[in-house]
Amino acid sequence: MSRLVVVSNRVAPIKGGKVAAGGLAVGVYDALRQSGGIWFGWSGEVSASPDIGSETIGNITYATLALNKRDYDQYYRGFSNATLWPIFHYRIDLARYSREEYEGYRRVNAMLATKLKPLLKPDDIIWIHDYHLIPFAEECRRLGIRNRIGFFLHIPFPPPEILTVIPPHNELLRTLCYYDLIGFQTETDRLAFQDYMTREVRGVIEPDGSLTAYGQNFRAGVYPIGVVPEEIRELAESYKSRRRPMRRNTDVPRKNIISVDRLDYSKGLVERFKAYEAFLDRFPEHRRNVEFIQIAPTSRSDVKTYQAIRRQLESEAGHINGRLSDLDWTPLHYLNKSHDRRTLMSLFRYAAVGFVTPLRDGMNLVAKEYVASQNPEDPGVLVLSRFAGAAKELTSALIVNPYDCIGMAEALDRALRMPLAERKDRYENMMRAIRAADLDAWRDSFLRDLRTFSSRPKTAFRRPLEVMRL
Numbered sequence: 001m002s003r004l005v006v007v008s009n010r011v012a013p014i015k016g017g018k019v020a021a022g023g024l025a026v027g028v029y030d031a032l033r034q035s036g037g038i039w040f041g042w043s044g045e046v047s048a049s050p051d052i053g054s055e056t057i058g059n060i061t062y063a064t065l066a067l068n069k070r071d072y073d074q075y076y077r078g079f080s081n082a083t084l085w086p087i088f089h090y091r092i093d094l095a096r097y098s099r100e101e102y103e104g105y106r107r108v109n110a111m112l113a114t115k116l117k118p119l120l121k122p123d124d125i126i127w128i129h130d131y132h133l134i135p136f137a138e139e140c141r142r143l144g145i146r147n148r149i150g151f152f153l154h155i156p157f158p159p160p161e162i163l164t165v166i167p168p169h170n171e172l173l174r175t176l177c178y179y180d181l182i183g184f185q186t187e188t189d190r191l192a193f194q195d196y197m198t199r200e201v202r203g204v205i206e207p208d209g210s211l212t213a214y215g216q217n218f219r220a221g222v223y224p225i226g227v228v229p230e231e232i233r234e235l236a237e238s239y240k241s242r243r244r245p246m247r248r249n250t251d252v253p254r255k256n257i258i259s260v261d262r263l264d265y266s267k268g269l270v271e272r273f274k275a276y277e278a279f280l281d282r283f284p285e286h287r288r289n290v291e292f293i294q295i296a297p298t299s300r301s302d303v304k305t306y307q308a309i310r311r312q313l314e315s316e317a318g319h320i321n322g323r324l325s326d327l328d329w330t331p332l333h334y335l336n337k338s339h340d341r342r343t344l345m346s347l348f349r350y351a352a353v354g355f356v357t358p359l360r361d362g363m364n365l366v367a368k369e370y371v372a373s374q375n376p377e378d379p380g381v382l383v384l385s386r387f388a389g390a391a392k393e394l395t396s397a398l399i400v401n402p403y404d405c406i407g408m409a410e411a412l413d414r415a416l417r418m419p420l421a422e423r424k425d426r427y428e429n430m431m432r433a434i435r436a437a438d439l440d441a442w443r444d445s446f447l448r449d450l451r452t453f454s455s456r457p458k459t460a461f462r463r464p465l466e467v468m469r470l
Helices: 022-033 069-088 101-120 135-143 169-176 187-199 229-237 267-283 304-324 340-351 365-372 405-417 420-435 441-453
Strands: 004-010 037-046 051-056 060-067 125-131 149-152 180-182 211-213 216-222 255-258 290-295 332-335 353-356 381-387 397-401
Touching: 004 022, 004 101, 022 037, 022 332, 037 069, 037 101, 051 187, 051 365, 060 101, 069 101, 101 135, 101 149, 101 229, 101 332, 101 353, 125 441, 149 441, 180 397, 180 420, 180 441, 187 211, 216 441, 229 340, 229 365, 229 420, 255 304, 255 340, 255 365, 267 290, 267 304, 267 405, 290 340, 304 332, 304 441, 340 353, 340 365, 353 405, 365 420, 381 405, 381 420
Parallel strands: 004 037, 004 125, 037 060, 125 149, 149 180, 180 216, 255 290, 255 353, 290 332, 353 381, 381 397
Antiparallel strands: 051 060, 211 216
């Protein structure tokens, strides 16, 4: 049986019960935990030392290395998060481009491929994850690596009209063609990619459904990432014999609205706070009977855009609580720190409403985790943005437009008033979708297609020397 070698930008050994920030970390960890293998990538440290560190926990070997300050600034803070992230999330207004940062992005991808090569066996299956590593397969082919290599994009893929804002979009997308299989969260994302390949570079859709572009043959497919519903249920139920989360000394029974997001402008947090304030203003009968809990751990705290969103959220939270709070009622609890998964799942279980309203998201596993954590006999209601990938599967949620403040306020009112029979019916419909596309299905379908797809042997395109130089 061939080994699974996972490569992602960030690798952090995850021990049982500890929080994992983001859908990529949770999904990759659970996939590797069940199959075993190697997880390779950046340790999160900034250091001049290029040495690879290795740690084995259970059946996973974590192989990590640090980035030097220049690589961190150009590859990570620069092109990955100041160019690709905003543009792939349709935020051209927040994007910047620097040739030096793009060269740093290419340089680090080449360096990582060089560091990975000695760890590989000929029959390893290599699975690359996310936008930081788009050129990784081309760098592997340049080194003579002929293993099957798949790529999965965890974030949205924008239409050509947005993607072409990136000056080297043509070269960047050419590097994707060196993968054997490219996976997307939704059919919308796959069609946007196919549209670019056929319109911009005159790629060809072959009779078997594969694509040929830049002289390379490869396949693109849709593989919506899932969760492990039984594990989530067990975590959520484990608080049965414990103190209920967020319980306070009060005789007033209050319903909770819960949101959990990484602190990021793509999550629609400011819009969500404004919608909650509008909800309390338009439906004052809910005042003192409901509390909103927003958990938003800090991410990329050294990036100015993220510092700005944090200040804005703190201002909005202070405004809402200052205007509406009473001595025995705080309408909004904004927690800017991480919590372990057991606590989060129990918070989901006791929340009457899951409020998941990103402006644009690849999938959003929080939506699926909220549903999977519910008590089947008394489930809560999911209010979900139409721009989350999960909305394509969880069609029984209350689907909202996160740019419509009043529409979200009305959805909160409807969710809190929803009869039990309707709540149970919607829950059962969503659970069927979650079980049908769980984490095992995501991993197994992607790796099955990667193993079975027969593409022509891939050879690396020779780039100019100034781009190749490390």
